[in-house]
Amino acid sequence: MxxxxxxxxxxxxxxxxxxxxxxxxxxxxxxxxxxxxxxxxxxxxxxxxxxxxxxxxxxxxxxxxxxxxxxxxxxxxxxxxxxxxxxxxxxxxxxxxxxxxxxxxxxxxxxxxxxxxxxxxxxxxxxxxxxxxxxxxxxxxxxxxxxxxxxxxxxxxxxxxxxxxxxxxxxxxxxxxxxxxxxxxxxxxxxxxxxxxxxxxxxxxxxxxxxxxxxxxxxxxxxxxxxxxxxxxxxxxxxxxxxxxxxxxxxxxxxxxxxxxxxxxxNETPRFPFETGPREYQKEAYSNWKQNDFKGIFLMATGTGKTITALNCLLNIYEMEGYYQSVILVPGKTLLKQWIGEAKSFNFRNIIPCSSEFKTWEQDLNKLQSNLRFNKKKSFVLITTYTTFSSEKFQRYFTKIPSPALLIADEAHAFGSPKLKTILEKLHIERRIALSATIKRQFDEDGNQAIEHAFNSRHPYTYNFPMSKAIQEGVLCKYDYFPHFVQLNEQENEEYYATSKELLKYFDFETNRFKDSEYVQMLLIKRKRIIHKAEDKLRVFKSILAKHKAKYKTLSFSFVYAPEGDYESEDTEQKNILDEFIRVYETNYPNYKAHAFTGKTESRDLTMQHFQNGIIDTLFSMKCLDEGVDVPRTELAIFCASSGNPRQFVQRRGRVLRKHKDKHVALIHDMVVIPPPPSDPDTFRFERKILKDEIVRVVYFASLARNYSNVMSLFEPICKQYQIDLYGLQDEIEDFQ
The missing domain is CATH 3.30.870.10 (Endonuclease Chain A)
Known part of the structure; x- marks a missing residue:
């Protein structure tokens, strides 16, 4: 024509x-x-x-x-x-x-x-x-x-x-x-x-x-x-x-x-999935990546469209060269399926998923290799989990992938692990994109340096789209943040301080680090479990639900991050904590539908669809909503526990702030355990360090919220009690960004 x-x-x-x-x-x-x-x-x-x-x-x-x-x-x-x-x-x-x-x-x-x-x-x-x-x-x-x-x-x-x-x-x-x-x-x-x-x-x-x-x-x-x-x-x-x-x-x-x-x-031509075309920041990300020799780290807040931004780079390659070749790495099966859907929305063809769930992936890669022998410009998109990617079987095929292909590493902080870092150092693929909302690995500077070197990018990175900018530009919705203080009961308090005093023997105040030993790890896990399982969280949970229901007349479109594990007692049998939170919810609000969303949940896609459609009012999870699950309809989120890793909180918040036509603002409730200050000076100094880390997280969450001033005034008495400069935490806050 x-x-x-x-x-x-x-x-x-x-x-x-x-x-x-x-x-x-x-x-x-x-x-x-x-x-x-x-x-x-x-x-x-x-x-x-x-x-x-x-x-x-x-x-x-x-x-x-x-x-x-x-x-x-x-x-x-x-x-x-x-x-x-x-x-x-x-x-x-x-x-x-x-x-x-x-x-x-x-x-x-x-x-x-x-x-x-x-x-x-x-x-x-x-x-x-x-x-x-x-x-x-x-x-x-x-x-x-x-x-x-x-x-x-x-x-x-x-x-x-x-x-x-x-x-x-x-x-x-x-x-x-x-x-x-x-x-x-x-x-x-x-x-x-x-x-x-x-x-x-x-x-x-x-x-x-x-x-x-x-x-x-x-x-x-x-x-x-x-x-x-x-x-x-x-x-x-x-x-x-x-x-x-x-x-x-x-x-x-x-x-x-x-x-x-x-x-x-x-029908055969790749194209951008939305009539309006890529957003300006997605165009800017591509331009920066191209200028950086087609390598880079995209540090983008959860919910800002990292997937679309990366696939737009692949689309630009197609428009330049007339074909496309890509290997996409994801943490797990849920994200793998999402990437398949997003790649199809760009009309990319010959999509080959590789994981234990897809039994024919080896046959598919054999066929691809045969096609590449006759046509080096054969288009394809491989999508695999990091687990499958690091396997010897996959690596035998991967080393034969043409070097001009594009490697996209989603949640790229995973590449810093010892096994993946070895592969990263020998990577032959020339074009590379690392995606993450929180690229820095906690306490792993070697892993951080390996990622930055492989993707030819250092802070502030090839493209940086922080949450503050995303909220300001309307990519993510605004939010109110409500921390709630949780008290330890007498038994929990005794166990907590007994564990802390034992840990104090292995803590170096000069380096702010514990000595590396299995015993220390055991004590840290024990103390974390005390915080996670604090019984007062159930009381606080009921209070949050009651006040929200009274004010907004509904509990629909909410999800709850519950603590992991079981409640243990000498007098009674073990009770699963997640089940107890659901029991409290259903007992007090029998007309609302609650549903667990865990690794054992069958028909996860159907469960999420029912939540989006309002058939399920509230989802309860522990970790399954941390990476890759889109819940844009969520209006209320209650954080009852966390690992203490900044990445987890940043990702959870990003999930809540995704835009939806019927949502104008998100509400985030966060349970913060505050042990009473110890009288012993060394223990006080040690606990002050732990509490300061937690308050840094809270202040960072509050810094972008509409009710920032209210949150800060709430923590002033506690910070005064623990001798923490509440308004001087800016350097520590930057670690969360």
């Missing part, structure tokens, strides 16, 4: 006539698909002319074309809606999907009009009815067509832009190329500006009409061709003896065949 007006073959006379070999409809069918803008200065106009040209019009709309029409004051009955502001279509149509556009233009009259109404709403269809002053009818048949290379054609003739005018009347149409001879240029010079002036109601020779001033064209001209006559009755055209009808039918079939060819190419 031609891409420019200059590629078209026009009649030698540059005339299209009803009684000749080149019909007026042929001009429109050839020129409309290549046009970027069309400016028509008409007398009579009928939408059925557009319907007749629907195969050409579909390609014009898909490529972003704008149609501008000046018409007279006669309107066909069904077209009146196109002149009314009240009838503009409110629903969204995907104008980047050629299949959807074709369906809208050709399946039914209602769909066709909906498409035209939506084009009007989007500013891509303008129709301005006019009369020449004082009250003269306009009867022009002119137009200026502009292609995507700014070549222009001026059209002039006798042919009304109606179905009758294109099909039955004896008409003529002349073409002037504005890049050709001086004569042709002079014919069309200034015509586009003249039409624009009328469209903008700047030409004083015209009266600009509203809907109430339009007259019924049927009374003057009779009915224009019906849909059945235009499209469904081609057999009648073929049977007609006239060459004219045969040629019309032939040209319509050629246009339909060309559209089907375009749709076939469309």
């Amino acid at each position: 031609s891409s420019s007006f200059r590629d078209l073959v026009f009649p030698k006379s540059f005339e299209y006539t009803t009684d000749g070999q080149n019909l007026p409809i042929e001009f429109y069918l050839d020129v409309i698909p290549l046009s970027k803008s069309i400016h028509l200065k008409l007398g009579y106009f009928s939408s059925k002319a557009l319907r007749l040209l629907s195969c050409a019009l579909a390609q014009f709309i898909y490529r972003g074309g704008t149609l501008n029409i000046v018409s007279n004051h006669f309107v066909y009955g069904e077209d009146r809606a196109l002149f009314s502001e009240d009838s503009l279509l409110s629903e969204e149509l995907d104008l980047k999907n050629l299949v959807h556009i074709k369906s809208a233009l050709t399946t039914s009259e209602e769909h066709f009009f909906n498409c035209l109404k939506y084009l009007r709403k989007q500013g891509r269809l303008r129709i301005v009815p006019v009369m020449l002053k004082p009250a003269r009818m306009t009867h022009f048949k002119q137009g200026v067509f502009t292609d995507h290379f700014d070549n222009e054609i001026f059209m002039d003739g006798s042919c009304n832009f109606t179905a009758n005018g294109l099909l039955e009347n004896a008409e003529t149409l002349s073409v002037f190329r504005l890049w050709a001879s001086t004569f042709e240029q002079s014919k069309g010079q200034g015509k586009k500006s003249e039409i624009e002036a009328i469209l903008n109601k700047e030409n004083g020779q015209y009266r600009y009409l509203d809907e109430s001033q339009l007259l019924d064209a049927v009374e003057t001209l009779g009915e224009d061709k019906s849909l059945v006559e235009l499209l469904a009755n081609e057999a009648k055209l073929l049977e007609a003896s006239s060459d004219k009808f045969f040629n019309i039918s032939r040209k319509l079939k050629e246009a339909a065949a060309n559209l089907e060819k375009q749709i076939e190419e469309y």
Whole structure:
């Protein structure tokens, strides 16, 4: 297919006539698909002319074309809606999907009009009815067509832009190329500006009409061709003896065949999944990555579209080179499935998932290697978990992947682990993207340096999109943050301080680190369990639910991060903590539906769908919502426990802040265990260090919340008691970013 007006073959006379070999409809069918803008200065106009040209019009709309029409004051009955502001279509149509556009233009009259109404709403269809002053009818048949290379054609003739005018009347149409001879240029010079002036109601020779001033064209001209006559009755055209009808039918079939060819190419071509295209920050990320020799770390807040940003880089590679090859690494099976969905949304093909869940992955990689021997530019997208990626089986295939491929490492902090770090150091793939909301590994500077070296990026990294910026730009929603103090009971307090005093023997205040031993690790786990399992959390949990229900009249669209493990007692049997939190919820609110979301949950996708649809009101989890699970509908989150790792809190908060059309602000409740200050000076000093780390986390959470001042005032008495400078924690807060 031609891409420019200059590629078209026009009649030698540059005339299209009803009684000749080149019909007026042929001009429109050839020129409309290549046009970027069309400016028509008409007398009579009928939408059925557009319907007749629907195969050409579909390609014009898909490529972003704008149609501008000046018409007279006669309107066909069904077209009146196109002149009314009240009838503009409110629903969204995907104008980047050629299949959807074709369906809208050709399946039914209602769909066709909906498409035209939506084009009007989007500013891509303008129709301005006019009369020449004082009250003269306009009867022009002119137009200026502009292609995507700014070549222009001026059209002039006798042919009304109606179905009758294109099909039955004896008409003529002349073409002037504005890049050709001086004569042709002079014919069309200034015509586009003249039409624009009328469209903008700047030409004083015209009266600009509203809907109430339009007259019924049927009374003057009779009915224009019906849909059945235009499209469904081609057999009648073929049977007609006239060459004219045969040629019309032939040209319509050629246009339909060309559209089907375009749709076939469309179905095979990768593209950005949203009509609006990538956001500015996603374009900036690609630009920075390209300038950094196609390597880099994208440090992006959870919920800001890291996946889309990385796949947009792969799309840009395809647009440069005509093919794509990528290996994508993810932490687990849930994220693997999400990446498959996102890759499909870009229309990438030959997606090969590799994990224990996909039993044929070795066969698929064998087949891929065979294809690559014959075609080094074979497109593919491999998506695998870090566990499978690090296996000897996968590495045998991976080392043969072409080096120009793109490696995308999601949650790339995982690459710092000893086994993966060894692979990272020998990586042969040249193009690399590391994605993370929290790239720094806690207490692992060697791992951090290995990641930064492999991806050729150091702080502030190739692209940095922090949560503060995401909230400010409306990518994530605003939130209120409510910390709640949890007290240890007498037994928990005794166990806690006994453990702390033992740990104190192995703590170096100069390095702020514990001695490396299994015994220390055992004590740290024991103390963490005391904090996790504090019984007072159930009381605080009930209080949060009661106050929220009283204020907002609902508990829907909430999720709870519950502590792990079991409650243990000498008098009673063990009770699972997650189950106890669910029991408290269901006992107090029997009309609300709660559901656990853990590694053992069956039909996880269905469970999440029920939550999004409001069938399940509240989800209870421990860790399963930490990485890769999208819960944009969540309005209320209650954090009852955490690992103490900054990454976990940052990711959890990002999940809550994802945007949803029915959500305006998120509410986050956070349980903070505050042991009473010990009297022993050394233990106090030790506990002060532990509490300070926790308060740093709280202050960071509060720093971006709408109620920052309230949170800070809440912690002032505690910080004073523990001799902590609450407003001087900025350096420590930066570790969370």
